[in-house]
Amino acid sequence: IYPVPYLSESVYSQFEQHLNDLGRKSKTEIRFDMYEQYFDIKGRSQQACDDTSKKIMTLLLPQLNKYVDDNKFEGTFEDLESMSKSASVSPSSSASTGNSSPSRVMVGRPLNLEEVDKKHSQSRESTISSPSTTASPNSPTTAATQEREAYYRYETESDEPDESNEEYVDTFTFAKNIANPKDVLTGPPSNNSKPPDYLRIIGNDTDTECSLQGRSIKIVGTCEESIKEAAERFRNLQTIFKRRKRPTNIVPCVHYPTESPRFGLYFCPLERYAYQDYVFTTPGSQPLYVMLPVFKDKNGQDQKPKDLLTAAPQNQAPRWMSQKKPEQDLSLEERMRLATLEHKKKGFGNVNAGLAPDQTPLWGENKNYVVRPSASAVVKPVTPTSKPAPVAQKRPEEDFPSLGSSSAPPPRPTIKQPTKNTRRVLRVVPQKAPKVSSSSPAPPAMSNLEIVREYNLGNIKTALTDGLNSVRGLKGTIKLSAKLGKVLWTNLTPEIQKKIWDLYDVKDILMEGHKVVPLFNNVTTQSDEVIANMSDFLPDPYSRSAYFEMYADARNQPAVEYEPVVMYMSQGVVELKKVVTKTTKVTEIDWVSLDRKFDFQFLLKTEQTTRTDVKPYTTFIKKVAVCPNTRQITFENVPDFLQMKSILLKQTTKYRIHFPFVVEITRVEKIPLSKQKISNYGIAKIQGDTGKGQVWYDLEVHYSTHDEIFKSNHDLPVGKLASWTVEDIIGSDTDASVALVEYIRCLLLFVEKCEAAV
Known part of the structure; x- marks a missing residue:
């Protein structure tokens, strides 16, 4: 120097x-x-x-x-x-x-x-x-x-001896599955800013000297505790980096609200769902399906789900129907129409509901359905001493030819030679029941409701434990919430759609093997009447707020690419509250409530924010104006730096129910944007007409103590883990996960109350 x-x-x-x-x-x-x-x-x-x-x-x-x-x-x-x-x-x-x-x-x-x-x-x-x-x-x-x-x-030696001449040296070696250690030591860039150097930051925080040498980090310091802390921080960074590459963990849970025998699952097309009007969907190219339960009658045959509408007649009649007399076609069409109109008035247990006296039950678009063996192997509700009534041999034109019984002896099983290019999918049987020795007395048999409940609870605990551990070292905003809506299914082939599946096949075979994807519609309802009935059984609200949620593409340099951001601005004050640059879904639990109009979804997500007092956000907010009477919003884009895509106006009402749960009902309006006259500088003003856009409602249930726990991650040092643990969120094994169980019980209570209200 x-x-x-x-x-x-x-x-x-x-x-x-x-x-x-x-x-x-x-x-x-x-x-x-x-x-x-x-x-x-x-x-x-x-x-x-x-x-x-x-x-x-x-x-x-x-x-x-x-x-x-x-x-x-x-x-x-x-x-x-x-x-x-x-x-x-x-x-x-x-x-x-x-x-x-x-x-x-x-x-x-x-x-x-x-x-x-x-x-x-x-x-x-x-x-x-x-x-x-x-x-x-x-x-x-x-x-x-x-x-x-x-x-x-x-004579340049110090007049005092060194405080400590002893030095400690430690080495941290990266795992073999880390291709480039520099990627771990370089943080993600935020809004096109320079990425942070974790090697220098950890060295300054721990008062050590850290240097990267190949695939190892040499740590030198005068305090042994500082050396250990630096090594632990690098180890946490490596774990966070590996978990950051994982996709969203999606876990399905299927629940029947009352005690019932074992049931199968059928994927009903959304067009044939009896309560399609309650499901909000966006226009898309892929067909959507709703999961319905299938029970067996006293003869062991699958019954038609009560929420499945009868299929409309096809233009091309099946081969077995072409053998009938031509004069029977018109009568069949009339009977099909009558069955469709009378469907909602009939009960679930009546197999012949809505059909002509001489017509056999018909459902499933006249397709030949094949039932999964795991779903059909159900104990019939008869006593051991009695025998079920003999079932007449079914004709090939009936719905389930593989389920028909015959008086002829069963064919002798043979071994089939494996064919080429054949993929075998094995169902993994859930091992939830403990082993029982032959000498000990047999425990009381669990009901089907208890078995399904334990199976779902185990899957949820495993998924949330893994997700919460992966975000403990994250600096940012963490949210765990639940929303009412409807779980739909997509990416189903015709062969999968026309089969009856078992409960335990959904996760292991359908999602893992056949890549079936659950899709949560993320909207509770579009009806003002429905949301009014839902709010009637809630106490008086304690808080109301309104804010704009603005989706845009932004950058701070013309040479870099645009990045999507979400800006939040209060309706009454023209000032940005926060700017979210990235949202990551960590764990998604889709809970299907069979025979109910509403499902719900648990969502664990993280948000990365950036400063609001930097360009281009300061330039943009100067051009924003909100009318206090009409609540219309007017703004200008920032050329080459910020381009607005859409704006949502959200009005949230909060209700306190039994501690620690808080219910939020949010009215969401997508504001239509229209360009106004061009200013003197050649920039067009854009106006948002509040009150003229599409409206829907969201109902969310929050565990209020989680918000206070997750606040420690807002200012978390690099490589450090938050002080909270997984047990603080979902409960420990000793108390049977009281926090998580109470959360699920509260949501199920809402589903039942909403079912009765609408």
């Missing part, structure tokens, strides 16, 4: 002690070259040298610049007076008159007088023996100058 002012020995002596202390603390060696006028810094790592240089430039150099005048003339070189004196004064005269020179106050440690006298005598002898030098009695400063040179140039 080359300072602007010229540092003489007297000036440098005033700051030497501070430089020695700085070098001892930073484990560096700081030396100043008097002849070349520069600071030379040496250390074990580049980080230590950079930190020391930064402190010298920010703390010392501003003090030294005071010696320079405004014209940069005096103070930037050695004084002429001192230069002339040193040129005219001879060393011999200085040596002879050194004892009579006035005393000078030295800054630093006390001098060792014996050592100084010894050096003086050696210097005097060498000066006298030299024939080229002559003594001059008029040079009183040479001896003092030699003393200062002997002290400042050579």
Whole structure:
């Protein structure tokens, strides 16, 4: 470092002690070259040298610049007076008159007088023996100058011993599945800003020196606890990095509200769902399906689900129907129409509901259905001593040919040779029941409702435990909430759709094997009447708020790509509350309530925010105006920096039910945007007409204590884990996960109340 002012020995002596202390603390060696006028810094790592240089430039150099005048003339070189004196004064005269020179106050440690006298005598002898030098009695400063040179140039050791000479060294090695360690040590960029360097940040936080050497990090420090903390932080960073690459963990849960025998599952097309009007969907190309329960009658045959509408007649009749007489076609169509109209008036247990007396039950678009063996292997509700009534042999034209019984003996099983390119899918049987030894008494048999409940609870606990552990070290906003809506299903092939599936096949075979995807519609209802009935059984609200949720593409430099952001602004104050740059869904639990109009979804997600007082957000908010009467919003895009895509107006009403649950009913309106006249600068104003857009309602249930627990992640240091644990969120195993069970029980209660209200 080359300072602007010229540092003489007297000036440098005033700051030497501070430089020695700085070098001892930073484990560096700081030396100043008097002849070349520069600071030379040496250390074990580049980080230590950079930190020391930064402190010298920010703390010392501003003090030294005071010696320079405004014209940069005096103070930037050695004084002429001192230069002339040193040129005219001879060393011999200085040596002879050194004892009579006035005393000078030295800054630093006390001098060792014996050592100084010894050096003086050696210097005097060498000066006298030299024939080229002559003594001059008029040079009183040479001896003092030699003393200062002997002290400042050579005796630079500290006046105090080091606090601790012991150093600790540790090495952290990255796992083999980490391709590039630099990716772990580089944080994600936020809104096109420079990504943070975790190696430097952790070194500064723990007062250690960390350097990347290949696939390892060398950690050096004077405190063993700091070394261990730094290594633990790097280990946490590696775990967070690996979990960040995982996709959203989607877990399905199927629940029947009352005690019932074992049932099968059928995927009903949304067009044939009896309560299709209660389901809000966006237009899409893929067909959507609703899961319905299928029970067996007293003869062991699958019954038609009560919420499945009868299929409309096909233009092309099946092959078995072409064998009938032509005059029967019209009567069949009439019977089908009557069955469709009378369907809602009939009960679930009546198999022949809505059909003509001479017509057999028909459902499923006249397709030949194949029932899963796991779903059909159900114990018939008959006593062991009695035998079921014989079932007549069914004809091929009936719905389930594979389920028909026959008086003929069953065929002898044979082994079929495996064919090529055949994929086998094995169902994993859930192992939830403990093993029972033959000597111990058999435990009481669990009902089907208890078995399904334990199965769902185990899946939810496993998914939430993994998800919560992955976000403990995240710096940002964490949210765990539940919303009422409808779980739909997509990506079903015709072969999958026309089969009856077992409860335990959904996760293992359908989703893992056949890539069937559950799709939550994320909307509770569109009906004002339905949401009014839901709010009738709630207590009086305690809070109301309204805000704009603005979706846009933004960037802070024209050379980089646009990134999606979500800006939140209060309706009454034109000021941005927060800007979300990234939202990540960690865990998604889709709960299907069979024979109910509403399902719900647990969602664990994280949000990354950025500052609101930087461009382009400060430029954008200056162009926003909201009318206090009509609540219309007017704004302008920021050319090349911010482009608005859509705006939602949300009006939230909060209700307190039994502690610690809070219900939020939100009215959401998608505001239509229209361009207005172009301004003088060529920028078009955009106006949002509030009250003229599409409206829907959301009902969410929050566990209020979770919000306070997750606040510790807002200012979490790099590589540190939050103080909360998974047990604080879902409960421990000793109390049977009381928190999670109470959360689910509260949501099921809402589903039942909403079912009765609508």
